[in-house]
Amino acid sequence: MFVLVVDTATPAVTAAVANLSGHGEMLSAQVTVDGRAHGELLAPLIRDALFEARADPSSLAAIVAGVGPGPFTGLRVGLVTAAAMGHALGIPTYGVCSLDAFAYGVWGPLLVATDARRKELYWARYEDGVRVDGPSVDSPADVPVSAGRTAGEGAQRVLGRPVDVLYPPPLGLVMLAADRIRAKAPSEPLTPLYLRRPDAVPPGQRKMALQ
Template sequence: MSRLVLAIDTATPAVTAGLVRCDGSGDEVLAERVTVDARAHAEQLTPNIVGALDDAGLAADRLDAVVVGCGPGPFTGLRVGMATAAAFGHALGIAVRGVCSLDAIAVGTTGDVLVVTDARRR
């Protein structure tokens, strides 16, 4: 059975929204929108979601789940991503799941992996 998932990550300066079709044979990225601006998470996330849906030719009511990056990252960016994911999940009546952003970055790699991101703590 195929599932359509909205993926959101706001743990870094990249405000990311993507649509992924998941089935037993693998995952397919249908569309993604990324805006790199550490100070525009709130302004860019929803337009990126809407743009990705448009790019994929899909309506939001077709979504089966939302996955959101849980950090580590700056509090404000994470709050925007999690609140937006929760709002979509609540409005559409679909599951919302959190994923460690470092795990998401490392997925698909082999062997030992070290993921390093800028914590922006000077």
């Protein structure tokens, strides 16, 4: 049971293929870190991941996509690509919070923080792999840092905390969707977690020139 995994919620553009026939294993993972080239990188990475796994699109049973939180443009690339492939291949798509992937299989307290730009962080807190707070977007001073493990490039670069994992691990993404995939649950709309309103706003009412 081959599953394609994609995530573009962070500067890491990720495409991977997993086999869920047994307990679940990653067959391939292609990751390139470039926060400005999600659109250019994702399709070639999907091709390479399928090739490395000796799979082809017709052999896929499902697609799992990280739904963020993440900046608008990069996140949209992954979700649109996953939705388009799912529609074209006639296979279901499933969404997973990208921050949750860090916590898969992690026991004890964990803080995950990724770069939200604008001097802010996306973050969530976990206990034994279960999210207990977030996801939210806040300034670094408002992120509840406490004792315990940390993950994510935001935790390392902005908060100055040691981390084991910088970007959403594809194994976590696919395993958090594994029960739904194996149960052949209905395909899910890939709703992005933007957590903030877009910059663009509707124009105000025009004033009459002769007023």
